[in-house]
Amino acid sequence: MSQERNISGFVLRKLHSLAGIIPLGLFLAFHLLANGAVLLSPLHYLVVIQTMMNLPGLVFLEIFIIFLPLLLHALMGMYIVVTGRNNPHKYGYFRNWMFFFQRLSGVIIFIFLIWHLFSIKFGGLDAPSMIYALQGQISSPFGMILYIATMLSVSFHFCNGLWGFAINWGILSGMRAQKYFGYICIVLFVILAFFWLSVMFGFVA
Amino acid sequence: MENVIQLKIKRQDSPEAKPYWEEFAIPYKENLNIISLLQYIQQNPVNAKGETVTPVVYESNCLEEVCGACSMVINGIARQACSALVDQLQQPITLEPLDKFKIVRDLMVDRTALFEALTRVKAWVEIDGTYDLGPGPKDFSLNQEIRYNFSRCMSCGCCAQSCPNYTLLGSFLGPHAVGQAYLFNLHPVGKNLASDRYEALMNKGGIMECGNSQNCVRACPKSIPLTSSLAELKRKVTWHAVKSIFVK
Ligand code: SF4
Ligand code: SF4
Ligand code: FES
Numbered sequence: 001m002s003q004e005r006n007i008s009g010f011v012l013r014k015l016h017s018l019a020g021i022i023p024l025g026l027f028l029a030f031h032l033l034a035n036g037a038v039l040l041s042p043l044h045y046l047v048v049i050q051t052m053m054n055l056p057g058l059v060f061l062e063i064f065i066i067f068l069p070l071l072l073h074a075l076m077g078m079y080i081v082v083t084g085r086n087n088p089h090k091y092g093y094f095r096n097w098m099f100f101f102q103r104l105s106g107v108i109i110f111i112f113l114i115w116h117l118f119s120i121k122f123g124g125l126d127a128p129s130m131i132y133a134l135q136g137q138i139s140s141p142f143g144m145i146l147y148i149a150t151m152l153s154v155s156f157h158f159c160n161g162l163w164g165f166a167i168n169w170g171i172l173s174g175m176r177a178q179k180y181f182g183y184i185c186i187v188l189f190v191i192l193a194f195f196w197l198s199v200m201f202g203f204v205a
Numbered sequence: 206m207e208n209v210i211q212l213k214i215k216r217q218d219s220p221e222a223k224p225y226w227e228e229f230a231i232p233y234k235e236n237l238n239i240i241s242l243l244q245y246i247q248q249n250p251v252n253a254k255g256e257t258v259t260p261v262v263y264e265s266n267c268l269e270e271v272c273g274a275c276s277m278v279i280n281g282i283a284r285q286a287c288s289a290l291v292d293q294l295q296q297p298i299t300l301e302p303l304d305k306f307k308i309v310r311d312l313m314v315d316r317t318a319l320f321e322a323l324t325r326v327k328a329w330v331e332i333d334g335t336y337d338l339g340p341g342p343k344d345f346s347l348n349q350e351i352r353y354n355f356s357r358c359m360s361c362g363c364c365a366q367s368c369p370n371y372t373l374l375g376s377f378l379g380p381h382a383v384g385q386a387y388l389f390n391l392h393p394v395g396k397n398l399a400s401d402r403y404e405a406l407m408n409k410g411g412i413m414e415c416g417n418s419q420n421c422v423r424a425c426p427k428s429i430p431l432t433s434s435l436a437e438l439k440r441k442v443t444w445h446a447v448k449s450i451f452v453k
Pocket of ligand 3: 264265266267268269270271272273274275276285286287288
């Protein structure tokens, strides 16, 4: 009964879990901080964006730290979504709901990112027009809903993903440890969601 | 109490046939379990409309929740029919086959996949040889206690049924196989095959198919700490994978 060795699925899933934290989680934190400058003043925001746009080796960083890991994480994630069979309506346990929301938030972020990347990132905008474009998007009713949903999704997906990462890499194996780390992740979610939403409303204020 | 028990059963005449629901009304008695209802139908195969039908096919064996043969989906949740007491269930009681396995007929499914998964992870202690190996090594009671928990697995399939990542067409071994790999890796002789088991858990359908929904541990009628074994083995298999890059 010996099977042919095929560990590509194993490696891809491990990398999927890792990529969500390093580098994507770090990028997320960075993205939040950079955009957070808007809470100080639009001018601060402009300075930060301008500085970043002039960063040496920016394209290299973007490709290797953001796009490739993001592509892996997103495609693998979608594969996981379509091959699974969610059942929280039958097995309505807390963790099963979290499992379901992890997939739902992933899909929301996926849709959002396609829009966000093509309209803002590759929109050929300079820093000042970026503010206007973001303002325009956020203040339309549809945009507002999608933005709020995404800010919550991103915060949730990261925090719950952190919990999953800790298990997938065998850092937390005891049931008690997993439970308490779950609580920590909830607190982290509340904090992150608060900041993301403040930044988002910072653009329209 | 009502004087009839309302029962709805999802039936299927053959593996390829279309499933359909059939209702039964069974005279109430105290302390019945689901198997007693199915036995009643065997003797009186008459549905709620009064039509004579073929008796409902199901499997059972031990009648004391140790063999796992009678697992089915009762009111939406996978469990053993022999230990599901009618007096504790909401009516109408619905019975469905475990749909993560090939359906043979009515409530009877083919659980071969569960046993195949056990052979993939070599869930046994290898003692075959050309000469008498003598008595096995002694084991500490602390280790025995941990092993005892996992040894109660009856391959019933409730964990697999509840697992969002265990599907009929997918290749995932299932939570029970991970628990059994863990059990035999703790055994003083069984652990000789530990690296074979890590290999199986790394292979297609292996341990990383698990997405930590933790349904399995809640669904297991034997309260086996499956999620701990999943996380422990995720770590061990990672080490094994890293090590195999350098030593192979
Ligand atoms: S914890 Fe893993 S193995 Fe258990 S039910 Fe969830 S996905 Fe399946
Ligand atoms: S681990 Fe529990 S639920 Fe799964 S097959 Fe074994 S006894 Fe059944
Ligand atoms: S008949 Fe053995 S578990 Fe129910």
